Amino acid sequence: MSTRSRGRPRVDSARPETRTAILTAAREIFAERGFERTTMRAIASRAGVDAALIHHYFGTKDTLTVEALRPDIDPAAVFRGLTVDTPGLGTVFVTRVLTVWENDVPQRERGTALLRIAVTHDPVAERMRTFFFGLARHVLGDMAADDDRDLRIALIASHILGILMMRYVLRLPEIADADIATLAGRVGPVIEQYLTGPPGSPVE
Amino acid sequence: MSTRSRGRPRVDSARPETRTAILTAAREIFAERGFERTTMRAIASRAGVDAALIHHYFGTKDTLTVEALRPDIDPAAVFRGLTVDTPGLGTVFVTRVLTVWENDVPQRERGTALLRIAVTHDPVAERMRTFFFGLARHVLGDMAADDDRDLRIALIASHILGILMMRYVLRLPEIADADIATLAGRVGPVIEQYLTGPPGSPVE
Numbered sequence: 001m002s003t004r005s006r007g008r009p010r011v012d013s014a015r016p017e018t019r020t021a022i023l024t025a026a027r028e029i030f031a032e033r034g035f036e037r038t039t040m041r042a043i044a045s046r047a048g049v050d051a052a053l054i055h056h057y058f059g060t061k062d063t064l065t066v067e068a069l070r071p072d073i074d075p076a077a078v079f080r081g082l083t084v085d086t087p088g089l090g091t092v093f094v095t096r097v098l099t100v101w102e103n104d105v106p107q108r109e110r111g112t113a114l115l116r117i118a119v120t121h122d123p124v125a126e127r128m129r130t131f132f133f134g135l136a137r138h139v140l141g142d143m144a145a146d147d148d149r150d151l152r153i154a155l156i157a158s159h160i161l162g163i164l165m166m167r168y169v170l171r172l173p174e175i176a177d178a179d180i181a182t183l184a185g186r187v188g189p190v191i192e193q194y195l196t197g198p199p200g201s202p203v204e
Numbered sequence: 205m206s207t208r209s210r211g212r213p214r215v216d217s218a219r220p221e222t223r224t225a226i227l228t229a230a231r232e233i234f235a236e237r238g239f240e241r242t243t244m245r246a247i248a249s250r251a252g253v254d255a256a257l258i259h260h261y262f263g264t265k266d267t268l269t270v271e272a273l274r275p276d277i278d279p280a281a282v283f284r285g286l287t288v289d290t291p292g293l294g295t296v297f298v299t300r301v302l303t304v305w306e307n308d309v310p311q312r313e314r315g316t317a318l319l320r321i322a323v324t325h326d327p328v329a330e331r332m333r334t335f336f337f338g339l340a341r342h343v344l345g346d347m348a349a350d351d352d353r354d355l356r357i358a359l360i361a362s363h364i365l366g367i368l369m370m371r372y373v374l375r376l377p378e379i380a381d382a383d384i385a386t387l388a389g390r391v392g393p394v395i396e397q398y399l400t401g402p403p404g405s406p407v408e
Contacts, residue, residue: 116323119373129374154370154378155390162366166358169323170333170365174358186359186403190394199390 021047022054026068027110035065035117035124062123069114070131071107073100075139084143084196091188093140097160098180101168112168133157144195155194163187225251226258230272231314239269239321239328266327273318274335275311277304279343288347288400295392297344301364302384305372316372337361348399359398367391 025046
């Protein structure tokens with residue numbers, strides 16, 4: 001490492017292998033000990049770096065938590081080709097979201113671990129909702145109607161969150177055991193309603 | 205207390221003041237120490253009863269947790285008069301759900317405390333989802349279409365859970381700061397779709 005006497009470099013400027021080592025160590029120790037009992041010092045020790053370096057690159061434990069546990073998916077790949085003109089847009093969207101969560105177990109475990117921490121730690125909740133809402137806006141922003149676009153996207157994010165919670169965390173059998181196609185067929189039209197329907201319009 | 209030498213009496217058969225003292229002590233100690241560090245012994249001590257009595261009435265800590273923290277609302281009062289013929293049924297339903305959560309702070313705090321525990325403790329999650337799904341079925345069962353009734357109700361429960369999570373736990377501003385009327389106007393038609401719409405039908 002070159003010596004830096006002042007200023008915090010952007011996380012991206014860390015040497016990639018150092019960054020990866022820190023994030024891997026963080027994931028392991030969060031999984032072993034839970035969030036509360038994980039210390040920056042323990043992560044540093046596991047990663048073979050100085051604790052000050054972690055603070056230097058990632059700031060607080062809250063920031064590191066979200067960075068380590070946010071699912072590492074490529075939204076451009078998952079949602080490739082979706083536009084407001086895609087037939088059955090909502091159903092396709094829900095199918096792709098659920099398929100990723102269903103099949104990519106390591107990423108799902110990260111996401112649920114992050115959610116579990118967020119519900120009891122407000123600073124993590126704040127960073128997590130910023131990340132996920134930003135992702136939803138990135139994916140859906142162009143497809144949502146102009147009026148109240150952010151509310152439309154927030155309603156979709158809320159509904160998807162509820163489905164993921166019921167399926168993968170609380171495990172309500174009616175949701176947890178349903179086929180993805182069944183769920184997508186029901187939830188998809190609702191997503192379209194939120195994206196492009198008139199505000200507050202009745203669903204017929 | 206009369207002496208019982210065998211069998212576990214129904215919780216309801218506990219003397220009401222003993223039962224209340226135990227539940228009050230449990231709520232206080234959960235709030236003070238968190239779920240992990242709360243012991244049946246500490247609850248017993250606070251309530252002035254023997255720990256064996258708590259086990260006798262409530263069984264495990266998981267069962268006592270749900271019993272102590274489930275919101276104490278009267279669904280018959282909250283949802284009085286709602287039928288499948290109520291104009292704007294979904295909007296009225298969402299308005300009433302959100303109004304209770306918004307205004308009855310002690311009950312909301314119980315519900316969010318229970319949710320926080322459930323996301324990290326599967327046995328509590330199981331009891332919680334059974335309780336809430338039972339409540340949803342009690343309130344909505346008569347209004348949902350016959351086909352896939354339980355799936356319809358589970359989808360509604362999932363969506364409401366997502367909205368409550370975003371508004372009161374993760375505090376996404378678009379949901380947390382919205383008027384109840386605005387949210388109910390958007391979410392209500394979706395609830396009606398889930399209740400009575402054709403399965404998988406597109407929303408126009």
